Amino acid sequence: ASGSAIKLAVTDIEGLEMLQREFGAFRDILSEKLGTEVEFYPVPNRTAAVEAVKSKTIDFVLTGPAEYVVFKQLTNSTPVIGFSRPDYYCSVVVLADSGINNIGDLKGKKLAIGSVGSTSKHLAPLQILADNGLDPLKDVKVLHTSVDLGWQSLKRGDVAAWGMTTDKFLKLRGKDKDLEPGAFKVIARGPDLPNDVLLAAPHIDKDTIAKVKKVFTENSDQLVGAILTGEDNKKYAGMKFLPSVKDEDYNYVRSMYITIGYPKFAGFVE
Amino acid sequence: MKSTAELSGIQNYKNLPNRFELPSAWKFFLYFLGICFFIYSLSGSGLSGGDLVRGVPNMARLVGEMTPPEFSRIRSISLAMLQTFQMALVGATIGIIISFFLAVLASRRNSPHPALYYSTRFIIAFCRSVPDLVWAVLFVASVGLGVFAGTLTIIIDTIGFCGRFFAEAMEEVDQGPEEALQTIGATRLDIVMSAVVPAAMPSFVNSSLFAIEKAVRSSVVLGLVGAGGIGIELKVAMDMFEYQTAATIILSIFLLVIAVEQFSITIRSRFM
């Protein structure tokens, strides 16, 4: 590790300012309990995070399941703590009056999803398609776009369906002033997704990892409370730390990579 | 005792004009402030030669991972490139035409009225100020997800750039021919079309072709909001750690940039 301070990155969050807002309280408690200073290291995307781990500029990364698989494969990082959250699953949404009733009806239509490589916004929706008998690479036209624009496009009818994390969908549906909640229909839901995870770069020694694990198990309530001060982090409401997280827990995600056409991240899973 | 000036022999020289005009106290103060701010900024910019040198091996490793470029996905890359270029061409062309008219109004000497001058300057500056990302979001939200939103973004972007550079080019033109047409009793429009445009032509061509090139490059942003094009391909390649494919995409952008530049040089030489 780099001298005294521990460098922590969160892949989902762009910019230091936002990191401070969402995870500032969490970091303070962590620093206090660890007795070592924890510094934020903002990364623009997971590619940068991987490179930063490779060049030993960051020590710990809090990241999603899809990213974990990539980190494991490319840097051989170790999972430390799982961030298990309830109702973390994905839905495929259409307009209620669109006449689309199941995934099969989407054949040849446009589907909006979120940013490339995201578990719940990219991999999971396509996996739902695959689980329901469509080949997401051939049978539908996939458009990557931002959450808000995906939502808008669905409402305008630019796309037939929208694949998204369910809590994001519910939040947008709740805020929407134009259409009633009943105007939308979920035609398929996926299983709960594996946990977000805090992982340690390969250059971190076992003792440090053990120490971190211990801090998390011993101060669980305090840390969860701190995480929930963030606005976006409301998605973690009801979460639990899982110190027993194992690599095999992510094999479902590995199969998703095969679905979206990148088998190289599927590892030893066929 | 002799003064230093006398010793160095300077007193032999006749009344020479000052080497430099000394700035007024007020200006001097402004310069001083400017320099201070720059030094302050330097400290805030994190420049570090050491970091740079230490980073070279890592950078080399990454570049190594990018070579050799991977051509297996060349078909879909070419298609995306073609689509991007089409959007860029159409968007930039429309933007350039609009820019030309705005620029006439936004160049001090050619503008029929100061109010028009300031308002067009404002419009152009505004097009530039709102970031691509925001325009893209605005347009996707209004005209829908797809190429049209991308094209509109490119139009606005081009206006922000070309509007300014066209106006400046028109202001830099030699005034002689303009004056000549003035004395003939030509209208401002006549003067612009007959004297200003021929003189500013090389500059127009340069800015215009740069705008097309810029539009191609800015498609990374368009890709983010689902307007298609090469941008999203690149993002996928990077996010999926296919550095060799990314290298192919970069290479194809590079080739396009070079081609546009060569085209620019050819056209300009015809107007020089």
Added chain:
Amino acid sequence: MKSTAELSGIQNYKNLPNRFELPSAWKFFLYFLGICFFIYSLSGSGLSGGDLVRGVPNMARLVGEMTPPEFSRIRSISLAMLQTFQMALVGATIGIIISFFLAVLASRRNSPHPALYYSTRFIIAFCRSVPDLVWAVLFVASVGLGVFAGTLTIIIDTIGFCGRFFAEAMEEVDQGPEEALQTIGATRLDIVMSAVVPAAMPSFVNSSLFAIEKAVRSSVVLGLVGAGGIGIELKVAMDMFEYQTAATIILSIFLLVIAVEQFSITIRSRFM
């Protein structure tokens, strides 16, 4: 029977020169191809007046959501703006200095050797071709994220832009004074510094200040490399649907753009 030409009285006119030079068959073919491609591109660019009109209410709604700008976070926005401006200033200044030297080598008339000419053109074009996204990853791996990476990105970006525009400005300069210095036996460097630079100065000032302004605006990219600044604030504001805060940020960028432009006009008028 009389020919049409005779009827219309054209036969009365003396041997007038051709109105236009007819292009050669080969060129004509090229023009034709170009026009065809443009029309083909038009179809691919999704232009639709109807969509645009239908989109207006939506756009109005979005703009409505942006007003009134929300000033509660003005302090952190101002700070981010200052930091952005500092990085932009330093990065662009360094970039401008490097660009100047590269541009001398990249302008055909001033380059000491064709090989140098082509290689610098290549370097400059390359700086322009590699998207910011890729620079971000490269810098993370080598110098680490932060302000330094941001400044480096700005430097590269400025070289790509100014290198080209400086070179073009030098090529557009009136050749008379240059020739005069040539006959005096001045070296290429002397000529550049004494004849080319004074003539190209207004253009240099314009491009340079535009580069600074561009650097501020491209700070969305700086956000990408974790350098903080106003770009990431904007992205967060947009992602969090805080459109009113986004409006404040856009407004502050607009003010800066206007300020830089006014400064540019002032400075240029001193060099005109």
Added chain:
Amino acid sequence: MLLQSETTYIDSDMISGEEIHLAVSSLAKSFDGRGVILDDVSFSIKKGDAVALIGGNGSGKSTLLRCCLRLVEPDRGEISLLGMPVTSLRRSPLRALRSRVGLIFQRHNLVPRLTVLSNVIHGSMNSGWGFRRWRQGFAPAEIREQAIGCLEKVGLPHLANSRADQLSGGESQRVAIARALMQKPDFIMADEPVASLDPKVGREVMDLFVNLIKTENITFLFVSHDLEHALTYSNRLMAMKDGVLHLNGETKDYQTADLHEIYG
């Protein structure tokens, strides 16, 4: 043949009209850092006059001409040109006035990159045909015909298609003259119009101007450093020295020797 200083070409008595075409009173102009360039200049020129303006380098001759058309804003003084108060005109009447005056610039001021013919056609812009005068390619045949005619008067019809920035010094001066002729002006102001012309063409061009005075009844004001020309082709003569009008009278009253004093 060269030296005709004793007998002037045009005689003031020949001038019929008494109409004043240009009246300048107490004109003053100074430039920042250069001090006074024109100092209380007053004179008037009658319709049909051919006036030679001589004076040392930097004495303010060109500036005077520019002031008369308000290309340079005078600091003080009144100017009445073709009966109009130049200094107080608004944009559009000023344009109308300028269109009646053909000014031949010392630096020619042709539009580079365009052809010679296009440049000459520009001279007809005062007749307000809009885009049809922007380029020779758009111009109606009769205008192109006229332009060729003007080029013939200055002996350059064969260069109609050459680029204006590739001409020799004398050629470009002649194109500037052709452009002014194209204007069909009531008043021609010419700033050293034959300085770059060879002696033969120079005489031809001056003859052309004098002919225009006789046939078209225009007024002609020309600057020249060639004293013979000044004495030969004018009926009135004015001389500037350091921004002040030193001589102003009938040409026939002056001898070459008198004029040399001006440059002292």
Added chain:
Amino acid sequence: MLLQSETTYIDSDMISGEEIHLAVSSLAKSFDGRGVILDDVSFSIKKGDAVALIGGNGSGKSTLLRCCLRLVEPDRGEISLLGMPVTSLRRSPLRALRSRVGLIFQRHNLVPRLTVLSNVIHGSMNSGWGFRRWRQGFAPAEIREQAIGCLEKVGLPHLANSRADQLSGGESQRVAIARALMQKPDFIMADEPVASLDPKVGREVMDLFVNLIKTENITFLFVSHDLEHALTYSNRLMAMKDGVLHLNGETKDYQTADLHEIYG
């Protein structure tokens, strides 16, 4: 006093050296779309000669001078200038050669936006002081002193600090002459050097050149449309017509009348 065409100022017999300073043989040049501009021009000029070059507008005089310094690449022919084969020189010796020749351009070609003094100081760039000649502000005092001296020779020391693009026609021509003097050249080529000068200054400048011939033993080639000047200030006279050298001989053999034929 003006007409001295009978007695030339300089006599060929006065010329001491037999060294050839400029030898041109079978020089040819044509421009795209303009046909032949120089057609098989051959002549030679001895050290210390004062050669007048006359000819109609567009006859190729300026192009000839430009070819001699390879500002325009000739199509064919040999040029030997100050003993060097101009057409085959590489970059650096060509520069060295050019530095010994002062060329005064027909269009003056001053650097705009810089001061007059800076422009004159540029003339000393041939002595290779690098950046100290770029602007007057950097130049050592003795160079500035010399530049002021050159400006004095053309009568403009008071304009040293003016901007070069705000000068009158004659002033800018004189600055161009001062710049050429600053070069301390062995050979001066002047393209209509006094066309914009008033008669007095014009004579002074020509006297200055002639003096340089006598005192510094330089060679002088000048283009002029003023036949008196051509006859007065030269010992050799050449005349171009349509790109061909028509006359080439001792000035004293020609009368004004002979020369007029050239412009026919």
